[in-house]
Amino acid sequence: MTRQPPFDRLLSRRSLLIGSTLLGCSASGLLRALAEEAGPSGPKRSCLILWMGGGPSQTDTFDMKPGHANAGAFKPIATSASEVQICEHLPETAKWMHTMSVIRSMSTREGDHGRATEDLRTGYRPQGPIQFPVLGSLVAHECGPQAGELPNYVSILSRGLFRPGIPPAGFLGTDFSPLLVGRGSESAEQRLSVENLSLAKGVTADQSARRIDLLKQMEQPFLAARPGISAEAHQTAYNRGIRLMSPSAATAFDLDQETPETHTRYGTSLFSQGCLLARRLLERNVRFVEVSLDGWDTHYDNFAAVQRLCGTLDRPWSALLQDLKDRGLLESTLVVWMGEFGRTPVINPQVGRDHYPKAWSVVLGGGGIRGGTVVGRTSDDGLTVEDRPVTTPDLLATICLALGLDPKKQNLSNVGRPIRLVDFDARPVEEIVES
Amino acid sequence: MKRLLAIVCLIAVAGSQLCRLEAADPEILAHAIDSRLQARFDAEQLTPASRADDAEFFRRLNIDLVGSIPTAVTAQDFIRDANENKRAIAIDRLLESPEHAEHFANVWRALLLPEAETDRQIRYFLPGFELWLRQRRSENVGFDVIVRDLLTVPITGTEERPQHVLTNLQAANPIAFIAAKEADPGKLAATSTRLFLGIRLECAQCHNHPFDQWTQEQFWNQAAFFAGIRRKGRGPFAPVFESPETQSIALMNDASNIVPAVFLDGHAPELHKHAIPRLALAEWITSSENPWFARATVNRVWGQLMGYGIVNPVDDFGDSNPPSHPELLNDLAVAFAASGYNLTELYRSICRTEAYQRTSQQTDSQESEPSLFAKMAIKPMSGEQFYDSLMQAIRHEAPAESQKLTRNEDPMRRRFLDTFGQQGDQNNPDTSVLQALTLMNGSLIGEATHAESGEFIQALSEKPSESNLESLYLATLSRLPTDEEKTNLDAYVSKTTGPEYGQRLGDVLWMLLNSAEFRWNH
Numbered sequence: 001m002t003r004q005p006p007f008d009r010l011l012s013r014r015s016l017l018i019g020s021t022l023l024g025c026s027a028s029g030l031l032r033a034l035a036e037e038a039g040p041s042g043p044k045r046s047c048l049i050l051w052m053g054g055g056p057s058q059t060d061t062f063d064m065k066p067g068h069a070n071a072g073a074f075k076p077i078a079t080s081a082s083e084v085q086i087c088e089h090l091p092e093t094a095k096w097m098h099t100m101s102v103i104r105s106m107s108t109r110e111g112d113h114g115r116a117t118e119d120l121r122t123g124y125r126p127q128g129p130i131q132f133p134v135l136g137s138l139v140a141h142e143c144g145p146q147a148g149e150l151p152n153y154v155s156i157l158s159r160g161l162f163r164p165g166i167p168p169a170g171f172l173g174t175d176f177s178p179l180l181v182g183r184g185s186e187s188a189e190q191r192l193s194v195e196n197l198s199l200a201k202g203v204t205a206d207q208s209a210r211r212i213d214l215l216k217q218m219e220q221p222f223l224a225a226r227p228g229i230s231a232e233a234h235q236t237a238y239n240r241g242i243r244l245m246s247p248s249a250a251t252a253f254d255l256d257q258e259t260p261e262t263h264t265r266y267g268t269s270l271f272s273q274g275c276l277l278a279r280r281l282l283e284r285n286v287r288f289v290e291v292s293l294d295g296w297d298t299h300y301d302n303f304a305a306v307q308r309l310c311g312t313l314d315r316p317w318s319a320l321l322q323d324l325k326d327r328g329l330l331e332s333t334l335v336v337w338m339g340e341f342g343r344t345p346v347i348n349p350q351v352g353r354d355h356y357p358k359a360w361s362v363v364l365g366g367g368g369i370r371g372g373t374v375v376g377r378t379s380d381d382g383l384t385v386e387d388r389p390v391t392t393p394d395l396l397a398t399i400c401l402a403l404g405l406d407p408k409k410q411n412l413s414n415v416g417r418p419i420r421l422v423d424f425d426a427r428p429v430e431e432i433v434e435s
Numbered sequence: 436m437k438r439l440l441a442i443v444c445l446i447a448v449a450g451s452q453l454c455r456l457e458a459a460d461p462e463i464l465a466h467a468i469d470s471r472l473q474a475r476f477d478a479e480q481l482t483p484a485s486r487a488d489d490a491e492f493f494r495r496l497n498i499d500l501v502g503s504i505p506t507a508v509t510a511q512d513f514i515r516d517a518n519e520n521k522r523a524i525a526i527d528r529l530l531e532s533p534e535h536a537e538h539f540a541n542v543w544r545a546l547l548l549p550e551a552e553t554d555r556q557i558r559y560f561l562p563g564f565e566l567w568l569r570q571r572r573s574e575n576v577g578f579d580v581i582v583r584d585l586l587t588v589p590i591t592g593t594e595e596r597p598q599h600v601l602t603n604l605q606a607a608n609p610i611a612f613i614a615a616k617e618a619d620p621g622k623l624a625a626t627s628t629r630l631f632l633g634i635r636l637e638c639a640q641c642h643n644h645p646f647d648q649w650t651q652e653q654f655w656n657q658a659a660f661f662a663g664i665r666r667k668g669r670g671p672f673a674p675v676f677e678s679p680e681t682q683s684i685a686l687m688n689d690a691s692n693i694v695p696a697v698f699l700d701g702h703a704p705e706l707h708k709h710a711i712p713r714l715a716l717a718e719w720i721t722s723s724e725n726p727w728f729a730r731a732t733v734n735r736v737w738g739q740l741m742g743y744g745i746v747n748p749v750d751d752f753g754d755s756n757p758p759s760h761p762e763l764l765n766d767l768a769v770a771f772a773a774s775g776y777n778l779t780e781l782y783r784s785i786c787r788t789e790a791y792q793r794t795s796q797q798t799d800s801q802e803s804e805p806s807l808f809a810k811m812a813i814k815p816m817s818g819e820q821f822y823d824s825l826m827q828a829i830r831h832e833a834p835a836e837s838q839k840l841t842r843n844e845d846p847m848r849r850r851f852l853d854t855f856g857q858q859g860d861q862n863n864p865d866t867s868v869l870q871a872l873t874l875m876n877g878s879l880i881g882e883a884t885h886a887e888s889g890e891f892i893q894a895l896s897e898k899p900s901e902s903n904l905e906s907l908y909l910a911t912l913s914r915l916p917t918d919e920e921k922t923n924l925d926a927y928v929s930k931t932t933g934p935e936y937g938q939r940l941g942d943v944l945w946m947l948l949n950s951a952e953f954r955w956n957h
Binding site: 111114177179183194195196199200201203207210211217219222223228230238240244299 | 552637669687688795796797803813853854867868869870871872873875876877878880881882885887888919920923924927938942943945946949950951952954955957
């Protein structure tokens with residue numbers, strides 16, 4: 001096991017990144033040489049996904065229909081972008097709309113939670129035996145093998161989001177599967193943490209190292225006689241776990257390192273902690289982080305639920321954007337707010353809204369995005385997309401472009417056929433991408 | 436050529452016997468299976484992996500049939516047993532044990548009520564639901580009976596007085612199936628079709644199936660069989676009722692398009708005004724005329740035992756995903772239907788095959804293609820299988836009878852299952868980083884491998900002896916250490932004394948419990 005001093009590495013990679021944005025193309029020859037030396041070029045930006053599990057109501061958040069019978073109880077408010085109004089229950093987020101673009105014309109094809117989640121998270125609708133990797137794994141794969149102690153892909157509070165029976169990284173293999181943090185069942189008083197990161201009671205560092213050496217030596221014959229994905233996955237998981245156990249990696253996940261003032265700014269909910277942890281990881285150059293906020297499946301009492309959820313969402317989201325900006329990381333971090341579908345503009349008899357993939361909203365912001373803009377338009381009743389429909393592949397290709405990845409790049413799948421990062425018929429929303 | 440002729444004759448003989456199969460000799464079906472596989476090996480000029488040794492076979496058989504590794508004592512007894520017929524005897528004994536019914540209940544509970552993994556409320560239903568599955572399996576009723584019981588579970592409530600779904604937590608009852616699917620006709624139809632017919636229809640909910648023959652209308656035709664079921668209120672505990680006169684349903688995204696109940700083969704049932712349509716569906720699914728039911732079930736059981744379906748994924752039958760061995764699938768389905776959908780017969784026949792009894796060691800790279808069944812697959816253990824095996828190894832003895840039936844309510848086990856239950860693909864066991872951290876640093880293994888808190892280690896360290904290593908290997912890997920392993924570990928352990936000796940033994944136990952060999956069913 002090689003142990004690199006993590007902060008040296010972080011600093012060097014970070015300064016390289018800053019260098020590349022400052023110097024632009026003038027030193028491109030030198031930078032390219034450096035990149036080639038470092039292996040795959042990888043994404044230009046990091047990515048943060050705020051995943052709204054259950055499917056958030058667009059009509060009550062980012063595509064309001066004031067004056068129409070479908071509008072519901074909430075009022076729109078002005079934002080830092082003159083063209084954009086959003087829900088009154090997102091007042092802090094409203095101050096950042098000049099950095100974000102709202103796609104109001106999402107039009108997708110899956111209305112079942114499981115299938116839609118797979119569609120939006122992989123870019124492909126479930127089909128037969130092909131195990132499509134989720135976007136985070138695709139990005140982690142583009143980053144190449146994990147170089148340091150921290151994984152390239154960390155998924156926070158997202159258990160249950162992954163497809164049962166299919167590994168998140170699909171055909172890319174478990175090297176690129178996310179580190180999952182948080183069960184979602186923690187109480188808000190508990191600190192979000194990586195479980196079992198420290199040694200068991202009574203075990204010293206020496207003993208642990210001895211045990212690990214013994215394990216690697218003794219299980220070798222068994223693994224060698226059974227080559228394949230399983231053996232690789234087993235070794236990878238242990239190696240990644242062992243790297244995470246180093247004190248400096250453990251520090252990255254330790255929210256107690258933050259001041260009480262910072263905790264207050266983010267709030268105390270699990271989602272708040274998740275956003276704070278996301279910031280700590282993005283600072284340390286983790287390339288893909290996602291934080292889940294569940295509960296948007298509002299078939300009943302939609303308005304009470306959406307108001308409460310907006311309250312949970314608003315403060316940590318804006319605190320995170322502020323922190324990224326203060327640290328000079330907002331330009332190098334794409335921030336995406338999305339769920340698996342939207343909700344019916346028509347309010348049902350239970351004062352709820354049901355699944356609606358036909359016309360809904362996603363918000364992109366931060367690095368790589370032309371802020372203060374709106375893409376597409378829905379009809380006055382919100383039922384149909386009237387301008388610039390955006391499909392799942394369109395959205396994922398847009399994300400790839402904003403990250404500096406080529407959506408047409410191909411990976412070899414588990415059925416032996418090459419699969420593009422994003423389906424070939426994708427038409428990215430290039431008008432909002434700033435490379 | 437001679438050999439090929441012999442095989443053809445064998446298949447012909449086996450086939451003719453299968454047709455009039457009543458209480459068939461499992462050996463005949465086992466042989467027919469191996470012949471079908473052999474034909475393919477011959478065509479591919481491939482030599483399959485050799486027969487697994489007794490220890491490898493016995494550990495696998497226990498995990499597959501009773502959901503846990505054997506105790507050290509039973510493993511050792513089996514290895515020592517000189518009876519030629521001991522494998523067949525072990526198969527029969529395990530199939531008749533109460534643990535087999537419990538394991539069966541775990542497996543089918545996970546398939547029928549996956550909602551319980553994420554929805555804590557639904558876990559209240561598990562004791563009664565698992566008891567129902569366990570009872571039906573220990574009675575060895577046909578699988579068709581189990582499916583009919585499930586789909587025709589009585590709903591006696593009315594709109595004014597709806598029926599409570601959870602009255603007695605401990606009473607055997609399949610109604611959890613209705614409650615967990617939120618009494619939703621679409622969910623009930625999609626789940627039944629996928630699990631019992633091997634057809635994934637849910638993608639036709641909103642539009643015609645993208646790659647297969649199924650239309651959106653056919654999805655809702657299936658849902659119409661459950662259209663009369665309603666629930667009053669929300670959440671899994673909401674009471675339910677059923678209006679049998681509701682025999683049609685509107686498409687989700689087109690309320691004006693109302694479709695009747697029609698079977699997937701295109702026939703419509705004759706329903707009287709007060710006939711409950713789902714009863715007709717249950718009859719049709721489990722009828723001997725149904726072209727999918729027996730095939731889907733044998734394929735699923737084959738997948739569970741062999742690690743890979745003849746159609747794979749096991750619930751994705753369709754033109755775009757053909758079976759690897761169509762004749763084999765057919766043989767199994769014919770035999771299964773002829774036996775009255777007897778699961779014991781099916782397990783017994785498959786476990787007796789050479790295919791099931793091959794080693795998982797790869798001797799030739801050609802064997803790596805899983806659809807050839809040329810070596811035993813590395814199978815993932817479910818959370819339950821792994822936890823129960825782990826406890827078995829740590830405790831070093833069988834659990835008390837009273838502990839077994841309440842295992843799923845044990846909070847520690849539950850917590851463990853949250854980390855180990857969900858992840859992992861059916862074909863490739865996948866150790867996640869969190870699982871590795873739990874096994875390396877978690878309190879369960881931490882305490883068991885500690886010289887002062889681990890009872891097993893304490894007991895062994897009182898009597899330093901060479902046989903201690905054998906005890907550790909038998910308790911965890913269900914085999915004896917090889918000479919090389921003995922030499923290596925003797926060097927690691929033997930020079931120490933006193934507390935240091937206990938600590939070193941603890942290290943060896945830690946290493947064994949963290950090894951891939953322990954983690955997988957191989």
